[in-house]
Amino acid sequence: xxxxxxTAPARRRRRSREETKADLxxxxxxxxxRDGVLAGINLREVAKEAGVNHGQIxxxxxxxxxxxxxxxxxxxEQDRLDPSTHWEQPxxxxxRAMWHWALRQPDLVKLEALLxxxxxxxxxxxxxxxxxxxxxxxxxxxxxxPADADGEVMHAMTAAAYFGYCIFRTAFARDLDVPPExxxxxxxxxxxxxxxxxxxxxxxG
Numbered sequence: 001x002x003x004x005x006x007t008a009p010a011r012r013r014r015r016s017r018e019e020t021k022a023d024l025x026x027x028x029x030x031x032x033x034r035d036g037v038l039a040g041i042n043l044r045e046v047a048k049e050a051g052v053n054h055g056q057i058x059x060x061x062x063x064x065x066x067x068x069x070x071x072x073x074x075x076x077e078q079d080r081l082d083p084s085t086h087w088e089q090p091x092x093x094x095x096r097a098m099w100h101w102a103l104r105q106p107d108l109v110k111l112e113a114l115l116x117x118x119x120x121x122x123x124x125x126x127x128x129x130x131x132x133x134x135x136x137x138x139x140x141x142x143x144x145x146p147a148d149a150d151g152e153v154m155h156a157m158t159a160a161a162y163f164g165y166c167i168f169r170t171a172f173a174r175d176l177d178v179p180p181e182x183x184x185x186x187x188x189x190x191x192x193x194x195x196x197x198x199x200x201x202x203x204x205g
Contacts, residue, residue, distance in 0.1 A: 021060050023050040025071045029107055032114075041068065041114070065120045068111050075108040076127075083128075087135050090144035091151070094135065095158045095195040102162040103184060109166040125159065145199055154198050161191060 027050035028041055041064050047054035061067040081101055086094060102109055115123040126132060136151030138144075145151055165172070165187055173180040 017060075020050075020052055020056060021070070024052060024057055024060065024067070025074055026050070028067055028071055032107065032110065043067065065115060065118060065122065068115055069120075069122065072108055072111050072115075075105060075111075079104060083131075087131050090142075090199070091136070091139045091154070092144070092192075092195045092199045095155075096192060098159070099162045099188060099191050102166050106166050106169070109163055113163070113167055125163075126155070139199075149198075158191075158195055158198070161194065165191075 024046055028046045031041060031045060031049055043057050043061070043064055044054045046067065047057045050057075057067070061070060079101070081097060086097060089097070112123065112125060116125075132155055133152070136145065136155065139151065140147050140149060145154070169180060169183070173183045176183065178186075
């Protein structure tokens, strides 16, 4: 009697904790791209998209905000400005670098916008604030910024410009009837003029 091949389904390899977390983060990003920021992120839908038991997502992340913060942290690790050179640059150069970095990270910007709309108390749009403050003080002492400049607010307002541009980029391009890539080049020139003007501002009076 010859043996018949087994018809039992192959046993699926169990995913590790890190693989499961990575699958959940990837699923969250796919849903965000598909449905848009304002549709929000539903944890059960994320678990279904990732092929994971919905109970596991609560074990790993606990809340939608925690999931989004984890996705942001992962993106930051994948594309981070070189800290050994970034903080040594003067104000205008640092802000130009952040403009181009944000354009490479539109999903990260949208995730932070979603957390901001949720009024997440753990959202930190300036994760390296101590380094920022030290760099701003150096800018004022070496003349890269005027001595009486409100460096922190300059930092915040220039961040608002690139965050807002990334969020509205497609709508801006559509209304202005220009290709997004052309608008990017034009917007970068205007942003450059803005940060250069801030760096060169004269005291009042």
